[in-house]
Amino acid sequence: MWDPEHxxxxxxxxxxxxxxxxxxxxxxxxIASQIVHALAEVLPTKAVVQLSRAATQxxxxxxxxxxxxxxxxxxxxxxxxxxxxxGTTWPRWPFPWPGPRRFEDLVDPIAVLTIDQARTFLGxxxxxxxxxxxxxxxxxxxxxxx
Numbered sequence: 001m002w003d004p005e006h007x008x009x010x011x012x013x014x015x016x017x018x019x020x021x022x023x024x025x026x027x028x029x030x031i032a033s034q035i036v037h038a039l040a041e042v043l044p045t046k047a048v049v050q051l052s053r054a055a056t057q058x059x060x061x062x063x064x065x066x067x068x069x070x071x072x073x074x075x076x077x078x079x080x081x082x083x084x085x086x087g088t089t090w091p092r093w094p095f096p097w098p099g100p101r102r103f104e105d106l107v108d109p110i111a112v113l114t115i116d117q118a119r120t121f122l123g124x125x126x127x128x129x130x131x132x133x134x135x136x137x138x139x140x141x142x143x144x145x146x
């Protein structure tokens with residue numbers, strides 16, 4: 001059985017939801033949630049709100065098709081890889097001082113790397129979700145990514 005002692009990052013990844021995912025939109029929702037939470041640590045509040053609205057719309061318009069167990073396992077593996085890189089539990093380095101929450105236009109320099117990891121993680125989602133949410137992620141990245 002998978003538990004926090006045998007699964008690295010189990011306290012950060014909603015692995016219980018991924019293990020039980022049977023439909024594409026369920027996997028997409030977990031992926032969107034993890035990406036939005038990771039980017040909320042490094043982006044201004046206005047950008048995070050825009051990203052979360054795009055994620056909600058993309059999940060709502062997502063596919064209701066059943067997925068194979070291999071797809072669920074691939075998403076679980078991608079979530080673990082993303083969490084290994086983008087785990088944002090306290091304390092994290094670099095420390096968010098003064099932090100993007102105090103200045104609306106301040107972007108943490110680690111945001112560039114986090115967005116690149118989010119794009120990689122997005123590859124485990126359904127193609128419809130990748131198209132919708134990927135466009136929003138590219139809009140948020142603007143001129144500072146790639």
